[in-house]
Amino acid sequence: MTTATCPECDADVVIPADAMENELISCAECGAELEIISLNPVELDLAPEVEEDWGE
Numbered sequence: 892m893t894t895a896t897c898p899e900c901d902a903d904v905v906i907p908a909d910a911m912e913n914e915l916i917s918c919a920e921c922g923a924e925l926e927i928i929s930l931n932p933v934e935l936d937l938a939p940e941v942e943e944d945w946g947e
């Protein structure tokens with residue numbers, strides 16, 4: 892099992908076996924949206940916050 896450190900809260904985040912680069916996952920500890928910026932080695936970064944303002 893692959894884990895990486897959450898940049899937000901330092902918790903171990905489990906990386907799914909079928910994860911792909913640029914995939915977004917959520918930290919189970921703090922709920923932050925994280926982007927997998929690299930798989931080898933695994934690196935996580937906070938996902939950019941996207942506001943839903945469609946149709947405005």
Ligand SMILES: [Zn+2]
Pocket residue numbers: 897898899900901902918919920921922923
């Ligand atoms: Zn976290």
